Amino acid sequence: MIRFLDSLADVDPAHWDALVGDGNPFVSHAFLRGMEVHGCLRPDYGWQPRHLALYEGERLLGAVPAYLKGNSHGEFVFDFAWAHAYERAGGDYYPKLLAAAPYSPVPGPRLLAASLEHKKQLVAGLLAETGRLGLSSVHANFLEEADLPAFDERWLPRFDWQFHWHNPGYGSFDDFLGALSSKKRKNIRQERRQAEESGLTLGMTGGAELTAADWRAIHALYESTFEMKGNHAALTRPFFRHLGQSFGNDVQVATARMGDQLVAMAFFLVGGGTLYGRYWGAVVDVPGLHFELCYYRGIEYAIARGLHTFEPGAQGEHKLARGFLPTRTHSRHYLVHEGFHEAVADALRHERRAREAYGDELMEHSPYAMRSEA
Missing domain, CATH: 3.40.630.30 (Gcn5-related N-acetyltransferase (GNAT))
Incomplete structure (x- = not known):
């Protein structure tokens, strides 16, 4: 059974954190609930908690940190141009539904579940809520690669680059x-x-x-x-x-x-x-x-x-010269209106080619020595 929660106070912290698994702090109960309690997430900032929880009886099988967003601030996967185009055509882009860690452009789990079957149920729950509320779209930002197979081809793939250091x-x-x-x-x-x-x-x-x-x-x-x-x-x-x-x-x-x-x-x-x-x-x-x-x-x-890894945050080509190498980040986007979906899909194809070329160019300037260098 899918439930939607307006606060993480409604979930046992130990049960939530058991789903996180890899120790990523940005989707931990303490981090997300702390934002709710201490005034970081407010409707006038564009954030309204709408967390998804998958239960079997009283057992928590899966969860998604999710929010109704009244704007696109604090997300770091930029869709402002999409919003402007949708609203110029007479639609209401906001609110939208977002699976993310607020204010944190950090790759990590967004579909908190052990099995692919449960992850797909979480994705289906996000889509059902988007339809029920009549929203324009639902987005999942900074996904870890293990979450990607849960999204079918109707979700638009998008990627970007960050600079990470590896030990x-x-x-x-x-x-x-x-x-x-x-x-x-x-x-x-x-x-x-x-x-x-x-x-x-x-x-x-x-x-x-x-x-x-x-x-x-x-x-x-x-x-x-x-x-x-x-x-x-x-x-x-x-x-x-x-x-x-x-x-x-x-x-x-x-x-x-x-x-x-x-x-x-x-x-x-x-x-x-x-x-x-x-x-x-x-x-x-x-x-x-x-x-x-x-x-x-x-x-x-x-x-x-x-x-094994040091992730110093979003953006910043200057990090390359200091030992940080380009690393892909992933997001997925479901736009309800078919015509709008096709227009954005076409734009993302062009964007993807440009970002692939950018990644190739970055690697040509790797700071690491060639083996032949003395």
Whole structure:
């Protein structure tokens, strides 16, 4: 039986997390429920929880973190052009139904179920709710590859590129540098030296060790990044504290201090053998500091902990020169109106060819040394 839930308060956290399986923190009960409780998801922000749950009696067999969306903000799979075209033709694109981790362009499970049969039932449930509510569309963003077979050919496939770092078993940061071309090694050492000689005190601190004053400063730095770009910082200070309390030292924060003042930070979460870089903020302009806190401290941490992957966030070709390689991300889209579906399908065919060519071009600039290089 399919049920739709307006809050994750209606699900036992242990039952939900048992479905997540791989330890991905962004679809955990603590992360998603924390957003609901601490004011990050509000109708005026365009987010209304509409989670799908598949039950057999009282046993939870599957689930989807899902939302009715009144806009396309905070998704990172951009369909603004689709919305404008649909509304120019006289339709109402919003609300739409979205399966996603809010504000988190992080690949991971969206169809939380062990079997393909149950995943297909979840997809059918999303479609049934879309029809029942008379919505224009339903979308599933940043899907892991294991979820893809549950979507049939009527769903439009879309992909993009992120830059991820992979650990083949490095013993140290120097081992990682040794795998790079000589030019990239030199540039990274120079950037690290700039940060180290800045006079700031640099560190990496677990969430369980951060003080209340640290959390206030971390959130203020996060807000400052959005304000500088003219955007709204949707994640609240209580939500940040909640992450520290819920995840403990699976939260890591790379810090730069000037005396006792926290002047820059990069915020990370750990789960399923992966380090996830999420938020950055600074009130100082120091050469090399952004790269040191957001990338190099993360790589060092991943090597020391034996993590296999470091995902530093969406976008950013500059990550390629620092050891991060292009990795596909996947989404699926079901547009109810047949004519609109065909128009978007045609546009996506052109987009796909361009993105394939872009990926080939990126790999031509791999930072890793050829075997013949001395």
